[in-house]
Amino acid sequence: MSRMQTGQKVTFRILRGEGDSLKEVDYHVEAETGWVVLDAVLNIQATQAPDLSVRWNCKAAKCGSCSAEVNGKPRLMCKTRLDDIDTSQPVVVHPIKSFPHVKDLVADVKWNYEVNKRITPFTPAKDADFTYYQEDVDRVQEFRKCIECFLCQNVCHILRNHEAHSRFAGPRFFVRVAGLEMHPMDTADRTQFLDQEAGVFLCNITKCCTHVCPEDIHITDNAIIPLKERVIDRKYDPLQWLVRKVTGKK
Amino acid sequence: MSHPVTLGKQGFFATLRKDAWWVEPALVAGILTAFGLYSTISAVLLRTKFEVGPYLSPFYEPLLTPNWWPFSPAILILWAPLGFRATCYYYRGAYYKAFFLNPPACSVTGYTNKNFRGETKFPFTIMNLHRFLLIFALALNVFLWIGAIKSFRYEGEWGIGLGSVILTANAFLLMMYSFSCHSLRHIVGGRLDCFSCHRTQKATWDKVSGWNESHKQWAWMSLFSVAIADIYIRLVAHGIISDPNTWSTPLRVIH
Ligand code: SF4
Ligand code: SF4
Ligand code: FES
Numbered sequence: 120m121s122r123m124q125t126g127q128k129v130t131f132r133i134l135r136g137e138g139d140s141l142k143e144v145d146y147h148v149e150a151e152t153g154w155v156v157l158d159a160v161l162n163i164q165a166t167q168a169p170d171l172s173v174r175w176n177c178k179a180a181k182c183g184s185c186s187a188e189v190n191g192k193p194r195l196m197c198k199t200r201l202d203d204i205d206t207s208q209p210v211v212v213h214p215i216k217s218f219p220h221v222k223d224l225v226a227d228v229k230w231n232y233e234v235n236k237r238i239t240p241f242t243p244a245k246d247a248d249f250t251y252y253q254e255d256v257d258r259v260q261e262f263r264k265c266i267e268c269f270l271c272q273n274v275c276h277i278l279r280n281h282e283a284h285s286r287f288a289g290p291r292f293f294v295r296v297a298g299l300e301m302h303p304m305d306t307a308d309r310t311q312f313l314d315q316e317a318g319v320f321l322c323n324i325t326k327c328c329t330h331v332c333p334e335d336i337h338i339t340d341n342a343i344i345p346l347k348e349r350v351i352d353r354k355y356d357p358l359q360w361l362v363r364k365v366t367g368k369k
Numbered sequence: 370m371s372h373p374v375t376l377g378k379q380g381f382f383a384t385l386r387k388d389a390w391w392v393e394p395a396l397v398a399g400i401l402t403a404f405g406l407y408s409t410i411s412a413v414l415l416r417t418k419f420e421v422g423p424y425l426s427p428f429y430e431p432l433l434t435p436n437w438w439p440f441s442p443a444i445l446i447l448w449a450p451l452g453f454r455a456t457c458y459y460y461r462g463a464y465y466k467a468f469f470l471n472p473p474a475c476s477v478t479g480y481t482n483k484n485f486r487g488e489t490k491f492p493f494t495i496m497n498l499h500r501f502l503l504i505f506a507l508a509l510n511v512f513l514w515i516g517a518i519k520s521f522r523y524e525g526e527w528g529i530g531l532g533s534v535i536l537t538a539n540a541f542l543l544m545m546y547s548f549s550c551h552s553l554r555h556i557v558g559g560r561l562d563c564f565s566c567h568r569t570q571k572a573t574w575d576k577v578s579g580w581n582e583s584h585k586q587w588a589w590m591s592l593f594s595v596a597i598a599d600i601y602i603r604l605v606a607h608g609i610i611s612d613p614n615t616w617s618t619p620l621r622v623i624h
């Protein structure tokens with residue numbers, strides 16, 4: 120894509136409205152060098168459409184508020200440079216889709232916080248000696264990078280298309296559970312939760328979540344597949360079952 | 370300008386994506402179908418001319434010819450590598466898109482089903498046996514390496530031919546495909562929580578994790594290499610091409 124020059128005219132086709140009366144509205148703006156999509160949207164809000172609802176906070180790709188779909192791709196608006204997209208055509212901006220739509224570019228992501236509450240939190244042993252090494256936490260630190268933008272939840276077809284919200288926790292929460300399950304000081308066992316409530320086997324490893332994560336967390340390879348393997352240890356592996364029976368270990 | 374739209378539920382293949390999202394799943398579907406057909410034809414129907422000189426087609430490695438078995442010897446072997454591939458995490462993700470359109474591609478609507486069951490029910494629970502197929506795949510890797518080494522010796526004479534190079538590359542690529550497997554990554558160390566308590570396993574896990582990052586590439590390269598090796602050996606066996614090599618005796622068709 121070519122470099123955006125100050126004064127270049129770009130059309131943004133933004134989803135407007137609420138309930139059933141939704142429409143795409145075209146706004147023409149004069150962009151400036153270095154702009155990201157959020158700059159354009161805020162410019163439109165300031166100069167042409169003061170009632171345009173949009174969520175944002177940090178403008179630094181760290182708060183996870185400005186999630187949207189730009190030309191059909193789940194992105195943080197504040198991290199999507201106009202230089203990197205085709206601006207010769209109208210740039211289509213829609214809200215994220217897996218959650219109830221509120222208005223314009225805003226969706227209600229409350230469901231995620233409800234799911235989060237069902238996860239057994241970090242549970243160290245009572246008399247735990249908290250001496251551990253960097254190599255023990257390298258793996259879980261990747262998961263701590265999550266900014267809860269919910270782009271992975273948005274793109275996952277199990278929520279987006281199949282609407283399995285009551286049976287599936289979604290990639291963001293597999294990331295959280297992985298961070299807990301793999302923590303050397305944690306003692307809780309969440310395999311039953313993963314299997315029965317979080318629906319880890321509903322995931323068919325299509326990696327769409329991984330591709331959209333702005334924090335570059337390898338959600339599928341490092342969180343979901345290792346968690347599936349841990350549940351398989353408990354549920355489907357006759358050898359491990361035998362070993363557990365013989366050794367009496369849990 | 371403004372026009373009405375609907376959000377959320379949309380028809381098949383509905384998407385706002387502007388790129389050629391269908392190219393990758395179409396390629397996957399095409400290549401996997403072609404490979405499935407070719408391997409069936411080659412291993413099951415074409416039961417001769419798969420071993421020439423020191424070269425044995427990887428579909429037939431190791432060559433088992435029990436008297437009681439009336440069919441192609443490849444069938445005795447092939448269920449393992451095919452099962453290993455069919456239950457591979459990478460291929461699953463790829464063919465759920467390409468064949469099941471579930472979803473057709475990321476951010477592209479496929480069918481919608483409130484009772485979507487993913488891999489929770491039979492037959493998809495079979496996928497969880499992947500780790501057992503891994504054991505067979507690793508054993509086959511040993512035979513493929515033996516076959517690759519043997520391909521340098523013909524009529525009591527060490528030498529090298531294009532076939533030896535192809536079989537060695539194939540053994541290497543198939544080994545890397547197994548060595549980068551997600552289940553192997555779990556078994557060698559991923560299942561542990563305390564890495565500092567198990568330093569050797571951590572070191573192995575680090576290695577496998579590194580290879581695992583390119584699992585997709587190993588998966589495709591090894592798929593192509595098996596097919597190329599089989600095609601090459603058959604072409605040589607049929608006398609359609611001749612194998613450039615250092616041996617003085619011409620290569621004889623053995624099976
Ligand atoms: S890999 Fe699993 S969790 Fe991630 S988008 Fe695909 S189905 Fe959803
Ligand atoms: S895992 Fe990545 S995509 Fe998902 S919510 Fe966290 S930061 Fe966003
Ligand atoms: S505004 Fe904070 S992530 Fe974009």
Ligand code: FES
Nearest residue numbers: 457458459550551
């Ligand atoms: S995950 Fe692909 S071979 Fe095991």
